[in-house]
Amino acid sequence: EAQVTQNPRYLITVTGKKLTVTCSQNMNHEYMSWYRQDPGLGLRQIYYSMNVEVTDKGDVPEGYKVSRKEKRNFPLILESPSPNQTSLYFCASRGAWRETQYFGPGTRLLVL
Amino acid sequence: AQSVAQPEDQVNVAEGNPLTVKCTYSVSGNPYLFWYVQYPNRGLQFLLKYITGDNLVKGSYGFEAEFNKSQTSFHLKKPSALVSDSALYFCAVRGFENTGFQKLVFGTGTRLLVSP
Numbered sequence: 001e002a003q004v005t006q007n008p009r010y011l012i013t014v015t016g017k018k019l020t021v022t023c024s025q026n027m028n029h030e031y032m033s034w035y036r037q038d039p040g041l042g043l044r045q046i047y048y049s050m051n052v053e054v055t056d057k058g059d060v061p062e063g064y065k066v067s068r069k070e071k072r073n074f075p076l077i078l079e080s081p082s083p084n085q086t087s088l089y090f091c092a093s094r095g096a097w098r099e100t101q102y103f104g105p106g107t108r109l110l111v112l
Numbered sequence: 113a114q115s116v117a118q119p120e121d122q123v124n125v126a127e128g129n130p131l132t133v134k135c136t137y138s139v140s141g142n143p144y145l146f147w148y149v150q151y152p153n154r155g156l157q158f159l160l161k162y163i164t165g166d167n168l169v170k171g172s173y174g175f176e177a178e179f180n181k182s183q184t185s186f187h188l189k190k191p192s193a194l195v196s197d198s199a200l201y202f203c204a205v206r207g208f209e210n211t212g213f214q215k216l217v218f219g220t221g222t223r224l225l226v227s228p
Binding site for chain 2: 004033035040041042043044045048058090092099100101102103104105106
């Protein structure tokens with residue numbers, strides 16, 4: 001089954017404790033993105049990647065890092081989480097010449 | 113820069129009645145337009161898209177959307193609403209960055225509530 005998976009689905013952590021949210025897709029897609037969803041703000045792009053080792057900042061990259069060492073994986077790293085990073089996070093992917101973007105199930109993060 | 117506006121935070125409709133969820137956009141060049149739906153505790157599911165061609169686009173679950181270039185709108189419609197259609201709906205537009213990456217920009221979402 002074609003899908004985008006994320007782990008963990010739920011995470012509670014404390015300020016300053018480094019964490020990683022994994023994202024993997026099995027569709028051989030070139031493009032991958034991370035979004036955060038906040039009430040009243042919709043989805044905002046954090047980082048995106050056009051291919052292996054090619055990443056760039058989205059609209060709200062502060063406090064986040066990403067890496068793309070393999071085509072299928074695109075982890076999101078919070079080196080020192082803060083409470084304002086409490087949010088719902090989505091990973092997404094699409095092929096280079098396909099227009100539809102597919103989303104993972106989301107990761108709900110609470111930073112205390 | 114591209115943008116999307118969903119002017120209604122919530123739309124209420126009775127089951128069996130037609131529904132419309134509004135979306136207007138701003139983008140340079142030809143727009144790629146999308147509708148996604150989010151059910152509680154779920155990810156975003158693709159409903160339909162407009163790339164080119166017929167202005168009336170049909171999608172999943174009986175939804176359709178009408179592209180209107182002069183009004184820069186892409187309203188989502190369904191002839192007869194179901195209670196199970198109650199969800200959060202997002203309109204999105206894809207534009208072009210200088211690097212060639214086609215960025216997807218979302219509206220703030222519209223909650224659809226269908227009453228029995």
